[in-house]
Amino acid sequence: MGIFSGYSGLRVIAEGLTGNKGWKPVWRDPAPKDSYDAIIIGGGGHGLATAFYLAKNHGMTNIAVLEKGYLGSGNIGRNTTIVRANYFLPGNSEFYSHSLKLWEGLEAELNYNVMHSQRGIINLFHSDGQRDAAARRGNAMVNQGDDAVLLDRPRLRRMLPYLDFDNARFPVMGGLYHARGGTARHDAVAWGYARGADMRGVDLIQNCEVTGIDIHAGRVTGVQTTRGPIRAGKVGMVTAGRSGQTAAMAGMRLPVESHVLQAFVTEGLKPAIDHVVTFGMGHFYISQSDKGGLVFGGDIDMYASYAQRGNLPAVEHVMEAGMALMPMIGRARVLRSWGGIMDMTPDGSPIIDKTPIEGLFVDCGWNYGGFKAVPASGWCMAHLMATGESHEVARRFRLNRFETGHLLDEEGTGSQHNLH
Amino acid sequence: MRITCPHCGERDRREFYYSGAEDYLHRPGEGAEPAAWDAYLHLRDNPAGVTRDLWHHSLGCGAWLVVTRNTVTHAVLGVETVEKEQDQ
Numbered sequence: 001m002g003i004f005s006g007y008s009g010l011r012v013i014a015e016g017l018t019g020n021k022g023w024k025p026v027w028r029d030p031a032p033k034d035s036y037d038a039i040i041i042g043g044g045g046h047g048l049a050t051a052f053y054l055a056k057n058h059g060m061t062n063i064a065v066l067e068k069g070y071l072g073s074g075n076i077g078r079n080t081t082i083v084r085a086n087y088f089l090p091g092n093s094e095f096y097s098h099s100l101k102l103w104e105g106l107e108a109e110l111n112y113n114v115m116h117s118q119r120g121i122i123n124l125f126h127s128d129g130q131r132d133a134a135a136r137r138g139n140a141m142v143n144q145g146d147d148a149v150l151l152d153r154p155r156l157r158r159m160l161p162y163l164d165f166d167n168a169r170f171p172v173m174g175g176l177y178h179a180r181g182g183t184a185r186h187d188a189v190a191w192g193y194a195r196g197a198d199m200r201g202v203d204l205i206q207n208c209e210v211t212g213i214d215i216h217a218g219r220v221t222g223v224q225t226t227r228g229p230i231r232a233g234k235v236g237m238v239t240a241g242r243s244g245q246t247a248a249m250a251g252m253r254l255p256v257e258s259h260v261l262q263a264f265v266t267e268g269l270k271p272a273i274d275h276v277v278t279f280g281m282g283h284f285y286i287s288q289s290d291k292g293g294l295v296f297g298g299d300i301d302m303y304a305s306y307a308q309r310g311n312l313p314a315v316e317h318v319m320e321a322g323m324a325l326m327p328m329i330g331r332a333r334v335l336r337s338w339g340g341i342m343d344m345t346p347d348g349s350p351i352i353d354k355t356p357i358e359g360l361f362v363d364c365g366w367n368y369g370g371f372k373a374v375p376a377s378g379w380c381m382a383h384l385m386a387t388g389e390s391h392e393v394a395r396r397f398r399l400n401r402f403e404t405g406h407l408l409d410e411e412g413t414g415s416q417h418n419l420h
Numbered sequence: 421m422r423i424t425c426p427h428c429g430e431r432d433r434r435e436f437y438y439s440g441a442e443d444y445l446h447r448p449g450e451g452a453e454p455a456a457w458d459a460y461l462h463l464r465d466n467p468a469g470v471t472r473d474l475w476h477h478s479l480g481c482g483a484w485l486v487v488t489r490n491t492v493t494h495a496v497l498g499v500e501t502v503e504k505e506q507d508q
């Protein structure tokens with residue numbers, strides 16, 4: 001890529017000196033063709049990454065992403081952008097480890113600034129039992145080849161002096177520090193993958209809702225859309241919170257219940273919170289965006305919902321938890337809150353698998369942790385769609401694991417969809 | 421959101437614990453196939469629209485309720501006790 005086609009500091013200077021006339025739309029806006037080798041339903045992070053890696057790793061370029069709204073209009077543009085690899089269970093651990101390594105090379109790979117910031121994540125603990133659990137998790141992370149440090153109270157106090165360490169109910173006793181964790185610019189991840197896929201010939205088709213999935217003799221043959229029928233021998237369903245409806249078009253019921261998760265941002269402030277901090281006992285986590293806003297959230301609203309907006313009890317709960325942990329934020333004004341629809345599974349872990357219908361694949365069940373998974377999910381879904389085999393780091397994300405009992409219940413909370 | 425408990429009247433959402441879809445009312449019999457347990461515990465219609473789910477009036481009278489709701493608008497369309505549902 002030369003100075004005048006890719007993105008670079010030099011290009012910014014050159015464009016600046018010539019009136020910024022050389023910037024072009026970042027992707028084409030093609031009309032759908034009659035047929036493709038493969039179709040991906042859903043232009044969120046996972047669908048776009050799948051398309052990118054199908055083209056890049058497997059040379060499949062006669063493919064299309066069908067998006068009912070605009071690219072990045074779903075959860076990929078609504079999340080709180082935390083990227084981490086601090087999982088415990090075999091199955092999850094290697095997958096998120098792979099994903100974090102892809103994140104670390106993503107900007108070079110895409111020639112796109114996704115503002116990946118490895119500012120470090122600290123999960124707090126408040127009891128001896130929780131410290132033991134944190135130590136055990138940290139050891140599993142180190143065994144996986146990732147990083148983890150158990151912080152005692154004095155060291156944590158130097159890093160996060162603003163916490164209410166002596167909170168009466170949940171005194172802060174220390175934290176598990178994952179230095180390679182952090183945040184990224186969520187929209188940029190969608191845009192970077194979209195641009196990379198488009199450059200390799202993938203058709204990104206917006207305002208194109210899939211309304212039916214065509215199946216003949218147990219094989220998928222194409223889809224019906226609001227822009228007409230499109231044929232394809234391979235179809236990937238990558239629709240996150242809407243996975244239940246998409247699967248229903250193929251006559252399937254998924255182990256998924258959709259729930260709303262809210263998030264909040266304050267007015268811009270000077271740098272105050274340097275890390276991502278999570279307060280599991282209060283259901284609260286926070287980071288500070290590059291614009292200065294405090295970005296924070298908590299748990300889901302807890303009942304099935306497609307509303308993309310939440311209810312007030314969850315708002316109150318998050319604010320209370322934030323005030324309990326770091327009273328200094330109390331005078332910051334909240335500017336906005338919003339909600340996104342989460343595809344919750346009964347064990348809290350995702351699905352990347354074939355379906356009983358030949359040529360039809362599913363990638364879903366990301367719960368509230370699917371942003372960090374975008375690179376590896378795209379990588380593994382592309383591998384599955386191209387080769388017909390599960391990728392080795394995603395081999396436990398099976399659709400039938402609930403029936404066979406091979407659950408991946410990271411938090412050990414049991415098989416109720418809203419408990420993860 | 422407010423839910424009208426048949427015993428206690430209209431109450432704040434915070435008095436209620438959400439358990440899940442009404443599928444939990446259809447527990448398979450002893451010796452049922454794994455597929456039946458899978459359908460009971462895990463698989464869901466997950467509709468965008470009218471749904472029926474189970475709520476416990478945990479900070480009120482303690483009754484288990486079947487609530488008919490719209491998952492897109494959050495409107496509550498009807499509430500019945502599980503006991504009454506099962507009598508029908």
Ligand SMILES: Cc1cc2nc3c(=O)[nH]c(=O)nc-3n(C[C@H](O)[C@H](O)[C@H](O)COP(=O)(O)OP(=O)(O)OC[C@H]3O[C@@H](n4cnc5c(N)ncnc54)[C@H](O)[C@@H]3O)c2cc1C
Nearest residue numbers: 042044045046068074075076079080082210340370371372
């Ligand atoms: C408030 C909030 C905070 C979060 N915080 C984090 C976090 O800090 N870290 C983290 O890892 N994860 C986080 N998540 C989770 C993460 O955002 C999601 O798991 C992830 O974005 C889901 O995958 P996606 O990007 O592909 O989804 P989406 O962007 O939702 O993509 C799915 C797309 O499918 C399209 N679609 C649906 N049906 C059809 C159809 N019939 N035809 C065509 N197109 C269709 C939708 O329009 C949508 O664009 C958070 C989520 C929310 C809501």
Ligand SMILES: [Zn+2]
Nearest residue numbers: 425428477481
């Ligand atoms: Zn009651």
